[in-house]
Amino acid sequence: MVALALAELVVVLHYAALVFLVVGGFLARRWRWLVYPHVAMAAWGLSVVVFALDCPLTMLENELRVLGGEPPLTRGFIDTYIDGVLYPESLATPVQVLVAVLVLGSWLSLVASRRSAAPSENAVGRSPS
Template sequence: MYAALATTVLVLHFCFLAYVVLGGFLVWRWPKAFWPHLAAAAWGLAVVSIPLTCPLTVVEHWARRRAGQAVADKGFIDTYIENVLYPERYTHLLQVMVGVLVGFSYAVALVKLRHRRAERKMS
């Protein structure tokens, strides 16, 4: 049961990371998605900027210990992303690229929102 919990938390962690990276594009369609995504993006920025441990990592490690599995002493990104999907030397570059991507998604969302408001005023 604990092994299944650890796997579930791992999948949730990947989903959250994908949401942090790509969730700003949801704002293009659903402007109310801005605030939840901003909170997620701020948390993602905080975790990589200052030494914070993500609660999902804490739960995953706890479940792995309870399941008798080995627990890495590193965080989620250090364990499952760095040196798996990209070499560690590109970490800072990818963090900047994610920031630019989120900023771009918000900028386009703002343009779309202003365009919608202008169309409503004209009708």
């Protein structure tokens, strides 16, 4: 019973990680320190997609499900809980592209906000030469 509750907690954490992947770059505009974990999350997400890696959260969920007497997932987290549930499976590739565009857009927005916030040389007390 405890193992199954922990497996459900892992599912919630997995959803939270995916939400952070999508919006973390925008959150980094407010909390600059978030850019580093967001870059790491984006790199991991890209690796999972490109190299078809097993996600450690999915592996942990499966182990907890088995400990609780349930069968492991037959497919990955996204294939089980997202594709065909939140959107049709036929839209998986466009959704991946949309997520990539949102992540890259958030980073471009972050760079643009940093540049606009940078003081000009004249603003820091230097006189023009």
